Amino acid sequence: MGLTGFKKEFYYLLTNRNSAKGDSFAKQGVAMATDQVKNCSGFFIITGNNNKQELIQSGMLMQAFWLDATRNNITSQMLEEIPYISEIAGKLNTDKPIQMILRAGIVKTYGENKKIRRDLKDFVTVKN
Numbered sequence: 667m668g669l670t671g672f673k674k675e676f677y678y679l680l681t682n683r684n685s686a687k688g689d690s691f692a693k694q695g696v697a698m699a700t701d702q703v704k705n706c707s708g709f710f711i712i713t714g715n716n717n718k719q720e721l722i723q724s725g726m727l728m729q730a731f732w733l734d735a736t737r738n739n740i741t742s743q744m745l746e747e748i749p750y751i752s753e754i755a756g757k758l759n760t761d762k763p764i765q766m767i768l769r770a771g772i773v774k775t776y777g778e779n780k781k782i783r784r785d786l787k788d789f790v791t792v793k794n
Contacts, residue, residue, distance in 0.1 A: 702743070707771045710742065711754065713762040724765040731768065739775070742768040
């Protein structure tokens with residue numbers, strides 16, 4: 667979420683699973699997403715038919731996009747809300763269903779990943 671320092675500590679102090687299920691949390695998330703959409707550089711749209719092969723190809727396209735974007739200091743975030751996908755598909759007059767919408771912006775540097783992540787050893791097992 668890009669929070670650091672005091673804001674991050676305050677967030678984790680006040681947020682738990684129950685509070686994340688509430689209406690105010692949802693409204694805050696929608697407000698933040700709306701602000702981000704209004705201030706982004708643009709969007710990338712990935713289309714494809716709704717079958718297993720094209721869904722997998724869409725995922726591969728998205729991964730390749732993210733790798734190229736990172737090399738060029740372009741940041742992106744998926745937008746997955748159904749009403750927006752339908753609205754954008756109508757405005758673009760596309761003949762294929764939209765699989766993914768990526769909100770994009772330019773950053774000076776990516777910096778370090780600050781997300782809390784579990785160690786891979788905790789949930790991945792490799793067998794020879």
